[in-house]
Structures are given as C-alpha cells and as structure tokens.
Amino acid sequence: RIAADSAGVCGYQNLSAHLSGVSEIFFGKHNLNHNWTYTSPCFTSPDLEDDEICVFTDLNFAQGRGISVVTSPKRANVITSKRAFRDPEFTRGVNQDLVRTIPAVYEIKELPGKGLGVLATRLIRRGELIMANTASVMADVKSEEGLSEAKFQAMVSAAAESLPAAHRNAVMRLSIHNANTLTDAEIASKVMAINAYSVDDPRDDVADPVKFSTIFPELSRINHACRPNTAYFFDWETMAQYVYAVVDIPPGEELSVTYIDGIVSREERLEKLHVSWGFECSCAQCTLESPQVRASDARIKQIKALVDKLESPGRGNPGMAELLISLYKQEKLWGSLYEGYTFAAIEYNRVGDPWRAMKNAQLAIEHGIPVGGENLTDVVEMRSLAENPWEHWSWNLAA
Ligand SMILES: C[S@@+](CC[C@H](N)C(=O)[O-])C[C@H]1O[C@@H](n2cnc3c(N)ncnc32)[C@H](O)[C@@H]1O
Known part of the structure; x- marks a missing residue:
C-alpha cells in the first residue's frame, strides 16, 4: 500500500x-x-x-x-x-x-x-x-x-x-x-x-x-x-x-x-548533439580536417549499404561481411565490430565454410560481450553457431 x-x-x-x-x-x-x-x-x-x-x-x-x-x-x-x-x-x-x-x-x-x-x-x-x-x-x-x-x-x-x-x-x-x-x-x-x-x-x-x-x-x-x-x-x-x-x-x-547513433554523417551527428544534447561536439572524429571527413562520411554510406544487403535474406556474401568488418575498423567503430563478425559467421556458414564461420562467431562473442553482455542477441546466437555450425539454421543455406 x-x-x-x-x-x-x-x-x-x-x-x-x-x-x-x-x-x-x-x-x-x-x-x-x-x-x-x-x-x-x-x-x-x-x-x-x-x-x-x-x-x-x-x-x-x-x-x-x-x-x-x-x-x-x-x-x-x-x-x-x-x-x-x-x-x-x-x-x-x-x-x-x-x-x-x-x-x-x-x-x-x-x-x-x-x-x-x-x-x-x-x-x-x-x-x-x-x-x-x-x-x-x-x-x-x-x-x-x-x-x-x-x-x-x-x-x-x-x-x-x-x-x-x-x-x-x-x-x-x-x-x-x-x-x-x-x-x-x-x-x-x-x-x-x-x-x-x-x-x-x-x-x-x-x-x-x-x-x-x-x-x-x-x-x-x-x-x-x-x-x-x-x-x-x-x-x-x-x-x-x-x-x-x-x-x-x-x-x-x-x-x-556515444550519446547518439554514430553511424551517420558528421553533419547529422553535430546537428543531433546540438539539438538534443545542447553542446557543440569537439570529439576527435568531429574535428577532423575536411578530406578526412569526406572519407569518413563515404565509409558510413558504404557501411549502411552493406548492412542493408547483409540483413536481407540471400543478398549477402562473405566478401561483403569482410568488407564491413574492415570499414568498422577503419572508422574506429569498435563497438559495432561484433555485428560485422556476426554477419561474417552467418555468411561463411551459408556457403558451407564451417571453420571460418566458427572463427567469426568466436570473434563476435568476444567483441559483443563488452557491448551488451552475455545476453546480447548476437552473442547468444553466435554461441550456438560456434558450438555446432552444421546444426545452425544458416548451414549450407546458399547451396
Ligand atoms: C553527461 S555530461 C558529461 C560530463 C560533463 N562533462 C561534466 O562536467 O560532468 C554531458 C555534458 O558534457 C559535455 N560534453 C560531453 N561530451 C562532449 C564533447 N564531445 N564535446 C564537448 N562537450 C561535451 C557537454 O556539456 C554535455 O552536455
């Protein structure tokens, strides 16, 4: 009461x-x-x-x-x-x-x-x-x-x-x-x-x-x-x-x-932080020189296009996932890396390559736990794939 x-x-x-x-x-x-x-x-x-x-x-x-x-x-x-x-x-x-x-x-x-x-x-x-x-x-x-x-x-x-x-x-x-x-x-x-x-x-x-x-x-x-x-x-x-x-x-x-979704252009990030958080961001990524900002914005665009493809059933492949991982690293988006490894594990398993699938699943687990803990959906999913890729729903799906 x-x-x-x-x-x-x-x-x-x-x-x-x-x-x-x-x-x-x-x-x-x-x-x-x-x-x-x-x-x-x-x-x-x-x-x-x-x-x-x-x-x-x-x-x-x-x-x-x-x-x-x-x-x-x-x-x-x-x-x-x-x-x-x-x-x-x-x-x-x-x-x-x-x-x-x-x-x-x-x-x-x-x-x-x-x-x-x-x-x-x-x-x-x-x-x-x-x-x-x-x-x-x-x-x-x-x-x-x-x-x-x-x-x-x-x-x-x-x-x-x-x-x-x-x-x-x-x-x-x-x-x-x-x-x-x-x-x-x-x-x-x-x-x-x-x-x-x-x-x-x-x-x-x-x-x-x-x-x-x-x-x-x-x-x-x-x-x-x-x-x-x-x-x-x-x-x-x-x-x-x-x-x-x-x-x-x-x-x-x-x-x-990060207080915001960092996977958007610098202009959008600055606007969001100004409007929603009331400060002008002076972080290392926001204070880059123009050529680097253009390169970073281009990578963000490519990241979004790749994620879009990898999320649509049957439209992705291992090469796309490897490129996504590389782009996350180039952009220093360390907290997103586990997603790249998860996509890679699934794509390798889809084409029947269990060993690369397991390697990427282990990396997804290792990088995912600091971001969302043991219960993070991708961590749970990757544990089951790493344990037995042949029994995972994605096994040989592309065949
Ligand atoms: C949650 S507080 C962070 C701690 C705060 N600096 C303090 O003195 O307690 C958020 C505020 O810190 C400042 N801040 C945080 N990140 C910033 C950044 N990247 N650039 C400039 N100011 C920032 C802004 O004033 C923002 O509203």
Missing part, C-alpha cells in the same frame, strides 16, 4: 509544499510488491489518462546506496520484481564510486571545452570492466510527458533529495552546464536532462513497456565521442549500468561513450 506519510524525508516534504493545493493530488490504493522506505502522494493529469505518478524511495537498496523512482505503482512493481530488489546480496560490490574496494583505473579531471571528463590511469584492455553503477534516480518518460514541467521538476527533485546524503550529493553535483541561480527543483531536472541515460523495458512482448530516464552518477561524467572507446549496457537483474572497454585504452586517454 502507498503510504501517504512522508514526514521526515526532506525531498518529499518539499514536494508536498510545492504541490499543496493542487487538486489532482490523491492517495492511491495499490498493491505494491516491495517495501519501499518512502512513497510520496500520487499525481495524475488528463494527459496521463488513468495513470498516476508517485515517487518511490528505497534507502536500503544496494547495501544502503539507495534508489528513487518516479513512476506509477504498476511500473514500480515491474522494477521491484528484479533480483536486485529481491536479493540484497546480489548487488554487493557493483558500485565502487561511494565506497571503493577495487582500485579505480581512471580519474576525473577538468578538460578544456568539455567540463569534467574521465581519463584512464593505466592501460585498460579491451573487454575490461571499467565501472558500474546501480540506478540512482529513475524518471518514467510517461511522467515527463504527462505532468506539467513544474510537477515533473518537483517529483524528480523529491526523488533525488530523498537519497542518502553522499549519493544525493553525487547526483546533484552533476553537470548543469554552468547554470546558476536555479532552485533545487530546477537543478534536479537539469541534471536529468543533461546526464540521464535511457533505460528501456527488457520485455519485448508487453503492451505497456517501461522506459526510464536514469541517472548513474559516476558514469554520467563520461563525455561523448562519435568513435567511443567504451560501451555500456543496462542489466535489469542487478539494475546496474556497466561500462566496458571496446578497444585497448592507453593511460592518459579520455574514456568516452
């Missing part, structure tokens, strides 16, 4: 103060499958139809690190069905930013034109785990779309402020683009807008999928590069986002992730 009593929680008190007198406030009666430390009053609006949005905080989550979620009671139940909530030991050691037991392989420093950034302090090998954070503040995209700006800000602010002090400070100190004279509620929503990652439903067969903007305070210090040296993925069982190296990273090099 949702407890309307939020006394003692500074975030929730502010929320109540901010919204007192708002007629849509009501206290729902819901079966919650988790014992949240605090639950706020719930709100609705005509745009939300019969949905209602509340703030849920669990101070005990992940060995006392805490988590706050702005969502409906129904979607809160989807989250709390995960093992991270059911088995408190499951998240032990995941977070290293607040209480460190493993030495960090990076440091956070001020970088010209980018604010803070993260630099490698030793050689980080491809495939190494660099950092991981359980979710801090999760804001349901339906709450952002359905509530007024003021209500959304108040709820996100209440969510952040209700976290334990060290965790709350790590969230509230994230980049807000040098904005000053903001209220706490405005800071919290700016932190969300500039730093949140999208976390989507793990189930692909549901009518009401969950989709959250999510803060991971440590990861949110990593700047964008169109050709990043790390990749990240969210694991719904630990409720954590993991960052892995997708190429060897020498000491002193900046760690980067």
Whole structure:
C-alpha cells in the first residue's frame, strides 16, 4: 500500500509544499510488491489518462546506496520484481564510486571545452570492466510527458533529495552546464536532462513497456565521442549500468561513450548533439580536417549499404561481411565490430565454410560481450553457431 506519510524525508516534504493545493493530488490504493522506505502522494493529469505518478524511495537498496523512482505503482512493481530488489546480496560490490574496494583505473579531471571528463590511469584492455553503477534516480518518460514541467521538476527533485546524503550529493553535483541561480527543483531536472541515460523495458512482448530516464552518477561524467572507446549496457537483474572497454585504452586517454547513433554523417551527428544534447561536439572524429571527413562520411554510406544487403535474406556474401568488418575498423567503430563478425559467421556458414564461420562467431562473442553482455542477441546466437555450425539454421543455406 502507498503510504501517504512522508514526514521526515526532506525531498518529499518539499514536494508536498510545492504541490499543496493542487487538486489532482490523491492517495492511491495499490498493491505494491516491495517495501519501499518512502512513497510520496500520487499525481495524475488528463494527459496521463488513468495513470498516476508517485515517487518511490528505497534507502536500503544496494547495501544502503539507495534508489528513487518516479513512476506509477504498476511500473514500480515491474522494477521491484528484479533480483536486485529481491536479493540484497546480489548487488554487493557493483558500485565502487561511494565506497571503493577495487582500485579505480581512471580519474576525473577538468578538460578544456568539455567540463569534467574521465581519463584512464593505466592501460585498460579491451573487454575490461571499467565501472558500474546501480540506478540512482529513475524518471518514467510517461511522467515527463504527462505532468506539467513544474510537477515533473518537483517529483524528480523529491526523488533525488530523498537519497542518502553522499549519493544525493553525487547526483546533484552533476553537470548543469554552468547554470546558476536555479532552485533545487530546477537543478534536479537539469541534471536529468543533461546526464540521464535511457533505460528501456527488457520485455519485448508487453503492451505497456517501461522506459526510464536514469541517472548513474559516476558514469554520467563520461563525455561523448562519435568513435567511443567504451560501451555500456543496462542489466535489469542487478539494475546496474556497466561500462566496458571496446578497444585497448592507453593511460592518459579520455574514456568516452556515444550519446547518439554514430553511424551517420558528421553533419547529422553535430546537428543531433546540438539539438538534443545542447553542446557543440569537439570529439576527435568531429574535428577532423575536411578530406578526412569526406572519407569518413563515404565509409558510413558504404557501411549502411552493406548492412542493408547483409540483413536481407540471400543478398549477402562473405566478401561483403569482410568488407564491413574492415570499414568498422577503419572508422574506429569498435563497438559495432561484433555485428560485422556476426554477419561474417552467418555468411561463411551459408556457403558451407564451417571453420571460418566458427572463427567469426568466436570473434563476435568476444567483441559483443563488452557491448551488451552475455545476453546480447548476437552473442547468444553466435554461441550456438560456434558450438555446432552444421546444426545452425544458416548451414549450407546458399547451396
Ligand atoms: C553527461 S555530461 C558529461 C560530463 C560533463 N562533462 C561534466 O562536467 O560532468 C554531458 C555534458 O558534457 C559535455 N560534453 C560531453 N561530451 C562532449 C564533447 N564531445 N564535446 C564537448 N562537450 C561535451 C557537454 O556539456 C554535455 O552536455
């Protein structure tokens, strides 16, 4: 049951103060499958139809690190069905930013034109785990779309402020683009807008999928590069986002992730980062000289044409897949290489060459795990091909 009593929680008190007198406030009666430390009053609006949005905080989550979620009671139940909530030991050691037991392989420093950034302090090998954070503040995209700006800000602010002090400070100190004279509620929503990652439903067969903007305070210090040296993925069982190296990273090099789809022309990338993210990208790929930009854009065009052919049944061949792998390498699209190896494994198997198929399947697995973990569709598929190419659906298909 949702407890309307939020006394003692500074975030929730502010929320109540901010919204007192708002007629849509009501206290729902819901079966919650988790014992949240605090639950706020719930709100609705005509745009939300019969949905209602509340703030849920669990101070005990992940060995006392805490988590706050702005969502409906129904979607809160989807989250709390995960093992991270059911088995408190499951998240032990995941977070290293607040209480460190493993030495960090990076440091956070001020970088010209980018604010803070993260630099490698030793050689980080491809495939190494660099950092991981359980979710801090999760804001349901339906709450952002359905509530007024003021209500959304108040709820996100209440969510952040209700976290334990060290965790709350790590969230509230994230980049807000040098904005000053903001209220706490405005800071919290700016932190969300500039730093949140999208976390989507793990189930692909549901009518009401969950989709959250999510803060991971440590990861949110990593700047964008169109050709990043790390990749990240969210694991719904630990409720954590993991960052892995997708190429060897020498000491002193900046760690980067991509905030956008990098397989588009430089012009489109700059436009997207400007419009959606509000900054002018100064990554190595965006600051190339014109001849290199033209060469890079041409490769991107060729990559797209090849992927298009390789995805259409019967239109690809091993040569196309080998060319795609080469183009990914030339473009330093390390996080996409596993797709090239997957296509190559399938194409070689289709023409009845099991040994090259197995070699490429192994490479797809090795390059895919840092990008999406063991459950990545291509990793699962390539495991079955590598084990027995003759029994795989693609065997000798071209014959
Ligand atoms: C998620 S934060 C990254 C960490 C941030 N630099 C900080 O100081 O906390 C995103 C912001 O960092 C800056 N940034 C990230 N990547 C950048 C890039 N490639 N070029 C310029 N600025 C960048 C932009 O201001 C962007 O809105």
